[in-house]
Amino acid sequence: MTRTEYRWLLPSAMADPELPGDRPRTRRTVRDWAVDITAFLCAAGIGLLALTAIDADDTTADVFVLVDSVIGAAACCALWLRRRWPVGLAAVLTVVCIVEPVAAGALMVALFSLAVHRPFKPVAIVGAGALISAPLQPLLRPDPSTGFLASVIFGILLILLVLSWGMVVRSRRQLVLTLRERARRAEAEAELRAEQAQRLAREAIAREMHDVLAHRLTLLSVHAGALEFRPDAPAAEIGRAAGVIRDSAHEALQDLREIIGVLRGPGDTDEGDRPQPTLATLDALVAESRLAGMKVVVDNRVADPRGAPAATGRTVYRIAQECLTNARKHAPGTEVSLTVTGGPGEGLAIEVENPAPTEPFERVPGSGQGLIGLTERATLAGGGLVHGPTEDGGFAVRARLPWPAA
Structure with a gap:
């Protein structure tokens, strides 16, 4: 892949890559079970604190406490669906929390999960809805021990904190994925450079052997030409030229076998005549x-x-x-x-x-x-x-x- 192609792919493929938890898995891992159970217990704990505050209020009827308990338990159980429908679950719990304070813990967990597993646009839409509905819950179900303004400010800050925390976690996971992708690309480029270096080394060996062969074959041609144009030369000179031709031909053959052996690929056969050195x-x-x-x-x-x-x-x-x-x-x-x-x-x-x-x-x-x-x-x-x-x-x-x- 060229650098130009990589730049074109970078905005779409690497700007907001899909995280491992964005798509629900068919089977939960041990880590998934541990995280889901922890999220459920945190939401249930916050719900119990809110239910205790409601039960301590003498003006609240027992039937409303029972309804709050059932709705809060249902909201906590609904968190098991947060991996499959994080946007829908967060939106529903936002509406439920307007009239049900016991579901506040479940809403915080749902907003955090939404910020971790979904890009910014759906998080911003659902988060804006949660911020808009933050003043409605203390208006409809006021807390006698806390003022209206303090409840609104606390609710808004808590929503912003949970959303920010979730987006930081998602950004860190995106960074890890990006670094892993770069590492894979670096390994692939290193392998390509190694293959290119091997190819260049083979070409250098081939050029060197070509020079040697050219020298020997040129020497052979010169002596063969001398024999052709001087057939009446003395016998000693003819014998010496013939010996040079024979030695040059033998050395050229050795060099040719050598270059074939060097340039043979790992998967090629190794049969046939072998060079003399062993x-x-x-x-x-x-x-x-x-x-x-x-x-x-x-x-x-x-x-x-x-x-x-x-x-x-x-x-x-x-x-x-x-x-x-x-x-x-x-x-x-x-x-x-x-x-x-x-x-x-x-x-x-x-x-x-x-x-x-x-x-x-x-x-x-x-x-x-x-x-x-x-x-x-x-x-x-x-x-x-x-x-x-x-x-x-x-x-x-x-x-x-x-x-x-x-």
Whole structure:
């Protein structure tokens, strides 16, 4: 969803979202029962206080006290309908309270529920009706212990307080819903950014491999053209050119297999010819690095390297190859530790760590694409890779890859 679409949706969808309690549920939850019982008890308590004041008045006949009791009990019982018909219930109780003070508690609960579960317009209409009818009840059923003006002011303030409290609760719930919606949108946008970063990393790897392939194929074309235009060249020169062509073709094929393996999606098949590097050839890679003058300490605890899956073994090999290359460029002269552990069912873990260089050296600029490619490769293989500096200033790369049980 674009930002323009989001702005168009914001006024209608987010200005006054429907709250969880706006629509009545078919079955009440434990929380609903607790709230309803509490509301009923509060309304009944206020009604009992009003009934006690009426009963204490000697001028009120017993039959009127009985009628007040029945109407007050009916008003309190009607609160169980406040979730389904909050507007209608509040309007009816507003009319009833004009002549029945015992229903005042039920009216307060109904107005609060109306303000919580309905938008401002119906709340304003019913609330205005309650404010207009506030002076009528003390006029028709005056309280001998309280003056008319004091009763009107107290009734108006109580109605405004209940309505304001309910609207504050609704506003807070709307804020919570809005924040949750924003959090969901932020998570969705983060996932999109992660997917875009992966796509960009794949494109960068593809461009890099394209450059390598172009170089090798160009070299192959040059030597093939020399053989074509100089068929009378000495045998040694022809053999040397043929060897270069053969090596270039073999390396180009390896690079092509490599880019196909890197760019293969998680759901693609993993069949066909595999590249030569595997977990079993890791020792040869270490030996080659040692011949180049590197200090490499190997701790290979894999009992059967040849039994590792081809994709997993190749990924381990490439991780080790890239890490040794980076250590040779950025920390020459240091001792690199290479640890490989795991087995069928528990997966493979590889850790390559080197300390900070102690002697000055000419830094080799790097693009950082190697570690990005390793992370993407490990993710596509079903595992994960983390890298970063260590506490002593060195650098460490740790990866875990799957190895299904036999």
